[in-house]
Amino acid sequence: MGDFLGMFFNWEYIFKVLPDLVLVGLVNTLMLAAAATIIALFIGMLVSMALLSKRRWLRVPAQVYVDVLRGLPTILTIFLIGQGLPYAGFTFLGTSAYPYGIAALGLIASAYTAEIFRSGIQAVHHGQLEAARALGMPYGTAMSLIVVPQGVRNVLPALTNQFISIVKDTSLVYVLGLGIGERELYRIGQDMSQRVGNLSPLVAAGIIYLLITVPLTHLVNWLDRRLRSGKVPVVVEQPADAEPTAQRTFA
Amino acid sequence: MTTTIAPGTTAVSVRNLRKSFGQNEVLKGIDLDIRQGEVVCIIGPSGSGKSTLLRSLNLLEEPTAGTVLIGETDLTAKGTDINEVRRRVGMVFQSFNLFPHLTVERNITIALERVRGIKGAEARRIAGERLADVGLAQKATARPASLSGGQQQRVAIARALAMAPEIMLFDEVTSALDPELVKGVLNIMTKLAEGGMTMIVVTHEMGFARQVADRVIFMDRGQVVESGTPDAIFNRPESPRLQAFLSEVLT
Ligand SMILES: Nc1ncnc2c1ncn2[C@@H]1O[C@H](COP(=O)(O)OP(=O)(O)O)[C@@H](O)[C@H]1O
Ligand SMILES: [Mg+2]
Numbered sequence: 315m316g317d318f319l320g321m322f323f324n325w326e327y328i329f330k331v332l333p334d335l336v337l338v339g340l341v342n343t344l345m346l347a348a349a350a351t352i353i354a355l356f357i358g359m360l361v362s363m364a365l366l367s368k369r370r371w372l373r374v375p376a377q378v379y380v381d382v383l384r385g386l387p388t389i390l391t392i393f394l395i396g397q398g399l400p401y402a403g404f405t406f407l408g409t410s411a412y413p414y415g416i417a418a419l420g421l422i423a424s425a426y427t428a429e430i431f432r433s434g435i436q437a438v439h440h441g442q443l444e445a446a447r448a449l450g451m452p453y454g455t456a457m458s459l460i461v462v463p464q465g466v467r468n469v470l471p472a473l474t475n476q477f478i479s480i481v482k483d484t485s486l487v488y489v490l491g492l493g494i495g496e497r498e499l500y501r502i503g504q505d506m507s508q509r510v511g512n513l514s515p516l517v518a519a520g521i522i523y524l525l526i527t528v529p530l531t532h533l534v535n536w537l538d539r540r541l542r543s544g545k546v547p548v549v550v551e552q553p554a555d556a557e558p559t560a561q562r563t564f565a
Numbered sequence: 566m567t568t569t570i571a572p573g574t575t576a577v578s579v580r581n582l583r584k585s586f587g588q589n590e591v592l593k594g595i596d597l598d599i600r601q602g603e604v605v606c607i608i609g610p611s612g613s614g615k616s617t618l619l620r621s622l623n624l625l626e627e628p629t630a631g632t633v634l635i636g637e638t639d640l641t642a643k644g645t646d647i648n649e650v651r652r653r654v655g656m657v658f659q660s661f662n663l664f665p666h667l668t669v670e671r672n673i674t675i676a677l678e679r680v681r682g683i684k685g686a687e688a689r690r691i692a693g694e695r696l697a698d699v700g701l702a703q704k705a706t707a708r709p710a711s712l713s714g715g716q717q718q719r720v721a722i723a724r725a726l727a728m729a730p731e732i733m734l735f736d737e738v739t740s741a742l743d744p745e746l747v748k749g750v751l752n753i754m755t756k757l758a759e760g761g762m763t764m765i766v767v768t769h770e771m772g773f774a775r776q777v778a779d780r781v782i783f784m785d786r787g788q789v790v791e792s793g794t795p796d797a798i799f800n801r802p803e804s805p806r807l808q809a810f811l812s813e814v815l816t
Contacts, residue, residue, distance in 0.1 A: 445662035445721075446625055449728055450652035450680040459675060464666050 324514040331506040331515035339499040340522055346484040346498060351477055353420025358427025363457070365432045376428070383425030389486050392418040392440060399468060406408055412496050415487030423480050434469030471538040478527050478534075485523075498555040499523060575634070575765045576601045577622060582631035584617055585767055591617045593787040594631070599765065604758045605775035607767045609784035610810060615767040617773055619734050622765070623654045636731065652680050655725030659741050660703075661717040663724070669696070670705040673724045677678040682730060695723035699753050715746030722753055733738035733757065735766040737810070750766075771814060784809045 339522035364376035383391065395418035396411060407413040438461050466473075485500035492501060503519025570801045579597040583590065591614045599605055607615050620626040622633060624640055624647050626766035633640040635650055664672050671694035677683045683691065709717055718738055725733060735754065739747040753772050758764055758777050768774055774781050774795060781798040783791040783806075791807045792796065799815075802808045 432577050439660075439662075441658060441660050441662040444625055444663065445656075445658065445664070446676075448625060448654075448656040448658075449676040449724070450648045451676065452648055459679070461665050462663075467666065520738055 320512075320514075322513050322517050324470075324512050326510050326512040327506065327510050328518045330510075330516055331503065334502050334506070335499060335518055335522060338495060339497060339502040342496060343481065343484050343498040343526075346412075346419065346487060347477070347481045348497045349416045350419035350423055350480050350484070353416070354423035354427045354476070354480065355473075356438065357370070357421065358431055359425035359462075361424060361428035362431035363434060365428060366435060383422050384429070388422055388483055390491060391422050392489060394418075394484050395421060396487070410496065411487070411490035411492055415484075415490050415492070419480060419483055419487065422478060422483070423465075426476055426479070430469045430472045431462075434467075434472070435465035437468050438464045450509075466543065471534045471541065474530055474534045474537065478530050481526055482523065523538050556562065574601050575599070576603070576636065577631075577765070578634040579618075580620075580632045580634075581622060582633060583617070583629045584621060584626055585612075585629045590629075591787050592621070595787075595789055597782070597789065599732075599763065600762045601763055603779050604762075604764045604766065604777055605780050605782060606778040607765065607782045607784055608769070608771070608774060608798075608810070608814075609790075613784045614787040615784055616736050619656075619736050619765060619767055622734060623651050625655055625656075648680070652728050653731045654734060655728055655730035655732070657718070657721050657725055657738045658734070659737040660708075661714070661719055661721045661741070665709050667709075668700070668705065669707050669709065669712070669720050671739075672709070672720060673727045676724060677727055678701050689725055692723075694722070695727045698726065699723045700749075714742045714748060715749045718746075718750050719753060719759075720740065722750070722757075726757075732763045732765070735764065737766070737767055737769065739770060769814065771799070783810065785810070788789070 317430075339393050361379060364372040365380070367376075386394075392415070397403050399407065399414050399417060407417070410518040411454050443456055446460040447453070451459070484498050488501040488504075489500065492498070497505070499519045499522055502514075503516040505516035507513050540556065575598055577597065577599040579595055582592055582595040582597075595618060597618075607618070609615055613629060617701075618628055621628050622635070622640075628641060633814060635654055638645060638650055639740070640647070640650060655784040663669075664675070667675060670689065670692050673695060674688040677688040677691060678696060693702060693705065700723055701719055701723065702718060704716065704720070709720065712720065722738075738754075739750050742750065754764070754766070754773070755777050756791070764771075776795075778795050779790060781795050782789055783798060783802075783804075785806050791802065791804050798807070799811065802811055
């Protein structure tokens, strides 16, 4: 029993790996995730616009993009994009695997993000776009000021979930071969585990992942409840009006 | 740019307007002339094409055939700036369609900025004036969700009026309201009509049509079946279809 616990919770090894885990691994994990998220949000929004377009020549390629990236195993795509981009002439990203990992994670996530945006935007009542257009707003203005902000609000929980996925998927970019200082949480835990022949460093890495993902999961649940209940906070109305005012309190 | 329509001249001219959704011909050759300052109420059974006709006047629906002139502007002609025409033709919907993520004032100023290019203090001044017109100046900072249906609809009217339209279209704007809130909205429309606004009003409020309309048009199955003064339409209906419709709605 003691051996068993010692295999997973050896405090000596955990403290030994902790500085690297936090100062290098956590920093890299968060940087990879943040950069990939920015790419995913940007490309995802563009692709969702194409998915919603009336024009077939925009819609069809966008749907293919989404289907392919969502249909492939993440690790296969990371290899393909991470190793393929340099071959395809995208050498301006340099020789480190790091930016290619970011690109791969970001592109994969952009497919999911596009679908998330699309569903959120489609959930906005079509009367919103009509009202904006009827006022004389051009399509792009009406979408960007009226429809998309409401659509994004609809999918904040799903977007947060997507961020959680990205955080976890950063553990896959090691396959591209990261430099010592570029290693993220998983790689640092795994390296140390192999060196000392004990799983405790990996457990420590796992705990750090959980410290990020579990609060975010609860944030998702909270956002979800808030949106479902009507998303506007308690509104207290001043009287002084002939008409009865709907006093809406959202539980 | 803005063609103001002189009194007595034609504000809207519809010729042989046809609209099909797939195989379903919803408008079967509508001819209609509306003078500047005239208030026309359109009545008729549900599904007869009243909304489609109204929505063809600002190109929310694209006509299948026929022409629509707003003032001198041919809506379906190539090169017509549809956003400029929509600015000149205000529309109020049954479902209000206020922008829920914006304050009442912002609902108005966002269109002023983006459509009329009026910004800042001047936009807020206009918004305040139009809100005062509908008796809701004190609601400028409220969110739409905190207002009653009647108040929301009055804001929607104020928002449309802020665009300084030449013509106002109303599509069953009181149908979604609780009975006690209908009157407030109809009063505003009556005031607007007395002020000389050209109005086309699809309505089930026969009392309003009787008192405010210069002309009442009865539509059925995609055609204008009968058209005349409120007195002629309500007291001396000629066609059996109008007689049947009136006996149904006036009981
Ligand atoms: N976007 C649409 N697509 C298909 N059919 C439609 C659409 N809009 C309206 N229709 C059909 O056109 C007919 C007339 O509708 P509408 O103009 O809304 O009538 P009304 O306003 O008089 O009730 C109805 O049969 C309706 O189902
Ligand atoms: Mg209708």
